[in-house]
Structure formats: structure tokens, C-alpha cells
Amino acid sequence: MSFVRIAKSGACAAVFVLCLSASIIAQANTGAGNSAPVVAAPRKAPVVKQLNIAGLRKSLTPAGKPLLVNFWATWCDPCREEFPDLVKLDAEYKGKIDFITISLDELSEIARDVPKFLAEMKAEMPAYLLKAEDDDAAIAIVSKDFTGALPFTILYDVSGKQAYVRPGKVKMETLRAELDKLLSPPTTPASK
């Protein structure tokens, strides 16, 4: 009796385990219902382009849209702190303005820490690293208000005129207000 009962119980348990396994495998193959399996693709590190003084001058020229430029470095704490807000701002104003970031890291970091940080931040702004022949000359090109202290953010209007300058961390509300002001349609003078 006991042998038969044990054999029967064993067979039942085996069938149960088999069914359960088949069900799990089927679930896995179909991707749990109708939705496809979600696999997080590794984020591709952005390409950081090197700039010299001539390149800097060119990159600071607006191309039909207001141009926002953020100078930063991976070694600069306040730069890293404000970066998530800048990434949000970029998403918010995408298509309406051009937004570029210029890193002042060492050239050796152009394919290492700089793109790594940008990837972590999920930053999509075109990214540059400035290796100027002369830092003093490079700083002078940017703005008379720039002393080289990082971070530094500058907004140029379409004509290339300086519309907003912020040495140190950006005050987001102020920057948004300046951007909105630049993007709002010009008021037409009342007809006589």
C-alpha cells in the first residue's frame, strides 16, 4: 500500500512541477502576456567634440535661435549639482533654443569622465570640451563678465547679443523667465 501510494504521490508531484515549469517557460517566451520583454539598453555615451579658440568663437554664434551655453567641468561641484536642472531645461525648450555645454576638463577626459558624466545625467545637449591655446583669450571671447570661475552660463539672443549671464549656479526661475522673454513674439506697435 505504502509503495503504491508513495509512487502515486510522486507521480502527482512530478506532473505538478512539470506543469509549473512549462507555464513559467511559456510566460518567459511570450514576454508575460502581450507586452514585449523590457530590457534596458545601455545608454550610449555622448560624443564630446574638442574646441579650440576658433571653434569656440564659431560655437558661440547663434544659428537662428537663442543660444544657451553652460561652461562646466567634472571637477566643479556646483557645476555637477546644477546639471540635472539644465538637462530638464534642455528637454523643456528643445527645438526652441540651441543649448550647448562646454567642458573645461583636461583633454585627457574627452573620452572618459566627461562623456561618462553626461551619460549619467542623460544629457542630450551637444557637448564640447575647450582646449584653448590661451585661456585668457578664450574667456574674453565669451563675455566681459566672465572671469573663468565655473560654472558660468550665458544666453545669447538670435543676433548674438548677450541676454543673460550667470556666474555661479543658475537661478532656474530667472533663466526660464529670460528664455520666455526671448521666445515671446515681439509686440507690434499700435497702428496709427
Place this chain on the structure above:
Amino acid sequence: MYRKSAAFIAILTLFAFVLTPTMGNAADFAVGTTLENFSLPDTNGKMSSFNDLKGKNGAVIVFLSAQCPVVKQYNERISQIAADYQAKGIAFIGINSNHTESAEWVKTNAAENYKFPVLIDKGNVFADKLGATVTPEVYFLDAKNTLLYHGAIDNDKSGKAITDPYLRTAFDSALSGKAIEKTRANAFGCSIKRVEK
């Protein structure tokens, strides 16, 4: 007519004067300006006056930071320049104006890196007075406290490809009685961490 114009110009001048920024603007303390004597506590809390610290051929005020990586890159060069020119009568005085760095941290860092006094500028009052914004940033003054050179130490923060050693050149010109050709140069560095006002 002339009286009205004169009054208008006087009012404009007054407005320009009143509206001129007096804090945190690098143009405030320009080359050629004379610095009044000042006193700040050193890392042991002892008050030290500029006139007591300066050398017979002047002094350099260098804004420093214990945490700034750019300052760390410059520390060896700063020490070497200080050693070379202290012997020629130019004293070095470090200033730390970063509210994010504790007095203890500044003291340890100064002891590890510098053989010259480092003064603590609590509330960045002195940095505001000079318009200093970045570390490292130097102000070279002659024996009469007149500013001769302001800005970067040299033109390469990495130290690997210096082609313009601004501060050394300024020292050499001043010591040989020549005019300093480049009296102002900017360089990339860390912003001075000021208190929120």
C-alpha cells in the same frame, strides 16, 4: 541752457555712481588702485595685518581653496614661486574665502601645502572688497600697496605647457623696474563659494 545740461550731467553722474556695483565685480579693484591696510585672522585665529606681512618689495594675495582641484594642481607651483620670490622681498599671503570650507580644514590644508600665512575671510567680505571670484586668483601689490598685476598665475592650469608665466613675469618686471606688460589675465578655476546674501 548750459546750467540745465550741467545739472543733468551731474544727476547722471550721481546715478552712475550710486548704481555702480560694489560687490563681487572684478573691475572694482583695478590695477593702479591702492589697497588700504587690512587685518584678518590666520589659521590659528591670530589677527594679521597686510602691512605687517608684506615684504620689502611688496606682496601677493592669493585666493585659495582647500577643495578646489585647480588649486591642488597649482599648489606645487605656488609653493615654488613663493620660495623663489620671498627671497627677493615679495611676500605671499593666502586668503580662503570659501564658506563651504571649515576653519579646521583650511588650517590642515594650509599646513600641508604652504609655508606662507593663510588668512580666513569669513563671510567673503574681503573677496567682495577686491572682487575676487575664482581660485586660484592672485593680486600682486608693490611695497606701497598699489596693485600691479591681477589674475591668473600662468596660462596653463595643468602646468604641462606653460607659455606665459604671468605672475613670474610680473615679478621680474617689477623687480627690475620695468613696466609690467600684461597686468590682467583670467584663467579657468573654481568659483569662490560665497555665503548667500
